Amino acid sequence: MADDGAPAALFDRAVVIFNPGRAGMDARIEALHQDLAADLPGLPVELLPTEYAGHARVLARTEAGRGAPLIVSVSGDGGYNEVVNGVMDVPGSKAVCTVIPAGNANDHYRSLPARTLSQAIREKAVRPIDLLRVTFRSGGREEVLYAHSYVGFGLTPLMAIGIEKGGKGKVLELVSVARTLRNLRPFELVRDDGATAKFDSLILANISRMAKYGTVSESHYPDDGRFEVVTLPHAGLMKMALMTLRAVTLGLGEQPSVTSYAFSTRNAVPCQIDGEVVHIQADTHVLVESAKGALATL
Known part of the structure; x- marks a missing residue:
């Protein structure tokens, strides 16, 4: 649980982008929704399912263009790539991105320091990475x-x-x-x-x-x-x-x-x-x- 909800000040909302067609995704998104509500109390959480190939980029671009969202991509490397490109479509965006592995290969996630999303939120572990x-x-x-x-x-x-x-x-x-x-x-x-x-x-x-x-x-x-x-x-x-x-x-x-x-x-x-x-x-x-x-x- 976040101390006094402090990490919420980093974001004005959390946005979860995911492919609803993947097996077991409904239960996973529900559990993630509950975790975000506990870690970021009072922060709005939006669930955005994709509808077609490339849709994650469109959704991420739209969200990155307003406010300071935490954009959570529940996906493999390809889905996260779409989200990253959507954010990069918006110069000067205040969006912060993260990925929850849900693909056949999760190379990017495996290469990051081992920590859960809850840990990263509690530690306010926002950091820039190269692309x-x-x-x-x-x-x-x-x-x-x-x-x-x-x-x-x-x-x-x-x-x-x-x-x-x-x-x-x-x-x-x-x-x-x-x-x-x-x-x-x-x-x-x-x-x-x-x-x-x-x-x-x-x-x-x-x-x-x-x-x-x-x-x-x-x-x-x-x-x-x-x-x-x-x-x-x-x-x-x-x-x-x-x-x-x-x-x-x-x-x-x-x-x-x-x-x-x-x-x-x-x-x-x-x-x-x-x-x-x-x-x-x-x-x-x-x-x-x-x-x-x-x-x-x-």
């Missing part, structure tokens, strides 16, 4: 997206597509991963200085662990204004399999960290942003930058 700002430029058009955890090219989006097609569950996912490795094709990137490179995998990581792929770097918290670059130059199936095995056992160890990373795609290539796959066209310029302290979180 990855991803700018795509193609044919005179520009699109900006934000990632709370990672941006992956090559292996990671193909594994996500394979798992989605193959079905959920450990056995089905392992079969899907094996098929993905067998069908992996390298992709070619062109750096801004004109040099080309061919990769099997490229991950730009703001967190240390990706639940589906293991430990990708030794960075422990996304608040240093930098992100890790994890690359695997094209070397064939065996080396890719060994890298995957090392990631899920020993980890990949220290990786180079940067504040920005830029290239152009030679061919069309899938890209995974926080678990969501987007398809990038050929001749697209990609700029990934660390947006230091961009998001207030609890």
Whole structure:
């Protein structure tokens, strides 16, 4: 229970964004509603179920545009990504975000300090974290997206597509991963200085662990204004399999960290942003930058 309701002064309301179609969600939202009422007595709590893919971003944008809400995303990495992008759509927003894990992979949640939402509220543990700002430029058009955890090219989006097609569950996912490795094709990137490179995998990581792929770097918290670059130059199936095995056992160890990373795609290539796959066209310029302290979180 919050002391004298003091933490409530940080927010003017709590907003819970969730997918009502997930199994067991009704009971979970009811329990969360009760916890928020106990931890933030007198604070209004709004429950906002999503109705379609992308709706969480619309809801978060609307809520971030007024007052000082605590926006709670009950979701996996993809749902939280929508919420984060909705908040970032509103410059100067006073919204504070947090995530309650409710997805197939919860990489971002696993990478944060271990504390319950109640503990974070009692401790008034609002702190800024970095985001990855991803700018795509193609044919005179520009699109900006934000990632709370990672941006992956090559292996990671193909594994996500394979798992989605193959079905959920450990056995089905392992079969899907094996098929993905067998069908992996390298992709070619062109750096801004004109040099080309061919990769099997490229991950730009703001967190240390990706639940589906293991430990990708030794960075422990996304608040240093930098992100890790994890690359695997094209070397064939065996080396890719060994890298995957090392990631899920020993980890990949220290990786180079940067504040920005830029290239152009030679061919069309899938890209995974926080678990969501987007398809990038050929001749697209990609700029990934660390947006230091961009998001207030609890």
